[in-house]
Amino acid sequence: MELKKDLIQQIQTIITNAQAKAIRSVDTERMLMYWQIGKTIFEEEQQGNDRAEYGKFLLKSISNTFQPQFGTGFSVRQLEMNRQFYRTFPNTNALRSQFNWTHYRTLIRIDNQDKIEFYVAETEKNNWSARQLERQVNSQLFERLLLSNDVQAVLAVAREEKLPTDAKEIIKDPMVLEFLGLRSESAYYEKDFEAAIITHLQEFILELGNGFSFVARQKRIHIEGDEFFIDLVFYNRLLQCFVLIEIKTTKLTHQDIGQLQMYVNYYDRFEKQDFENPTIGILLCTDKNDAVVKISLPENNSTIIASKYQLYLPTEQQLIDEVKKEIEKLDAN
Template sequence: MKVKRSLIAEIKNMILQSREQAIRAVDNTRVLMYWNIGKRIFEEEQAGKERADYGSFLIRSLSEALQPEFGSGFSVRQLERYRQFFRTFPIASALRTQFSWTHYKLLLSIDNEAKREYYILEAVKSNWTARQLERQINSQLYERLLLSNDKESVLAVARGEKVPSNATEIIKDPTVLEFLGLKQKPAYYERDLEAELISHLNDFLLELGHGFSFVARQRRIHLDGDEFFVDLVCYNRLLQSFVLFEIKTHKLTHQDLGQLQMYVNYYDRFEKQEFENPTIGVLLCADKNDAVVKISLPENNRSIVASKYQLYLPTEDQLLKELKSELDKLDDIN
C-alpha cells in the first residue's frame, strides 16, 4: 500500500512551516534580548552620567566580562549597537515581529529618521527579507523617489495615508538594474536586456516597487495590417492601471516617446476597463535629455515617464548631486 502523495506533501509543509516559525521565534527572542541589554546599558550610563567617560568605561568593562564566555556578540562594538538599538527604538511593543536582527542592524545604519521610517514602512508592507531591504537601501531607493517627489508625499504613500495618483509617485529615475549582473559596455541589444529582465523577474518587480505584477512580454498590437510589439506589460494595483515598458539601449529620442504614446493610446482604447485608470508608459533608456522629454510631451502629461536605467548601484555622491540639481531647479522656478 502506498501513502498518498498529497498526505506526504501536507506533512512536509507542516514541518517546514514549524521550522520557519521556530527560527522566527528564536530571532524575536534574540531581538528582545539585545533591546533589553541596550536598555540596561543606557539606564546604567545615565545613572553615572556625572562622569564624562562613564559610558565608554561601562561598555568596555561589560565586554571584558561577557565576551570570553558568550563570544563576539558582546564585543564593544556590538554592545554600543545594542545601546543604539534601544535609543532608536525606545518602545519594545513597537518592535516589528517580522523583522530579524539583521533587519534592525540595517535600519540602525540610517541616521535620517524620515528615511529610516520610510524603509520600515516599505519593508513591512512589501514583506522584504533582510537581503531585499539591504538591496533597497544600497540602491538609494528613498533618494531616487525624492528626485520626482517631495519627502512628505513619499512618506504618505508608504504609510498608506495617500494612494498614488500618477506614475511619477512610484516610478524611479534612475531605475537601477545592477541585479542583472551585466558588465558596462558601449551597447546592448534591446532584446538581450529584455531577456535578462525576464530571467530576473522577481528582482525587477522588487525594483519597480509595491503593487506591480507581470502581465506579458512582447505583447502584439495589430493595427490594420501593421504589427507592433510592446516590450513588457505590467499592472499596478495601487494605480489600478496597466504600465507599459519600452526598453531603449540608446539615448531617448522624441520618436521613442511617440511610439510609446501610441501603445498607451491603444491600451486606453481597447484594453482598459471602465473602472481602471489611464494606462502609463515607461521608457527605460540608456540616456535622456530631460528638455526633449518635456517639450515632446503635453504640458499636462501624466501618462508617459522616461527613466534612465543604470547597470550598477549609484554612489551616494551621485544621488546627492542629482538631488541638489533638482532643488536648484525648484529654486529657479520659485
C-alpha cells in the first residue's frame, strides 16, 4: 500500500515550515546576542578615562578571550559591528523581526539617521531581502530620490504616511541598471537593451520604484491605419495609472519627446478607465538636455519624465555633484 501524494505533500509542508521557523528563530537570537554584546561593550567603555584607548583595549581583550572558543563571531571587527549596532539601534523594540543580521550589517554602515530610517521603512514595506537592501544602498536610492524631492517628502512616502501623487516621488533619475550586465563603453541597439530588461525584469521593477507591475512589451497600437510599438508598458497601483517606457540608447531629442507624448495621449483616450489617473511616460535615455525637455513640454507637464540611465553604480561624489546641480537650478529659478 502506497501513501497518498497529498498526505506526503502535507507532511513535507509541515517539515519545511518548521525548518524555516527554526532558522528565523536562530537568526533572531543571534541578532539579539550581537545587540546585547554591543550594549555591554558600549556601557563598559564609557567608564574609561580615555575612552578611545580603553575601547581599543576592551575589544582586543574580549576577542582574545572568546575567539579561541567561539570563533570569528568574536573577532575585533565583529565586536566593533556589535557596538555600532547598539549605538545605531539603542532600543530593542525598534528592531524588526523580519530583518536578519545581514540587513542590520548594511544599515549600521550608514552614517545619516534620515537615510537609516528611509531604508528601514522601505525594506519593511517592500520585504526586501538583505541582498536587495544592500543593492539599493549601494545605488544611492535615497540620494537619487532627493534630486526631485525634499527629505520629509521622501520619508513620508517611505513610511506610508502619504501615497505618492507625483511620479517623481517614486521614479528615480538617474536610474542605475548595472544588473543588466551591459558594458557602459559599448553601443547597443534599443531592442537588445529592451531584451536585457525583460531578462532582468524583477530587478528592473525594483529599480523603477514601488507599486509597479509589468503589462506588455512592444505593445502594438493602431492609429488611423498606422502601426506603432511602445517599448514597455507597466501599471502602477499606487499612482493608479499606466506607465509607458520608451528606450533611447542615444541622447534624447525633441522628436523622442513628441513620440512618447503621442503614446501617452493614446493611452489616456483609449485605454485609461475613468477611475484611473493620467498615463505617465518615461523616456529612458543615455543623456538629455534638461532645457530641451522643459521647452518641448507644456509648463504644467506632470506626465512625461526623462530619466537618464547608467550601467554602473554611482559613487557618492557623483550623487553629491548631481544634488549640487539641482540646488543651483532651483536657486537660478
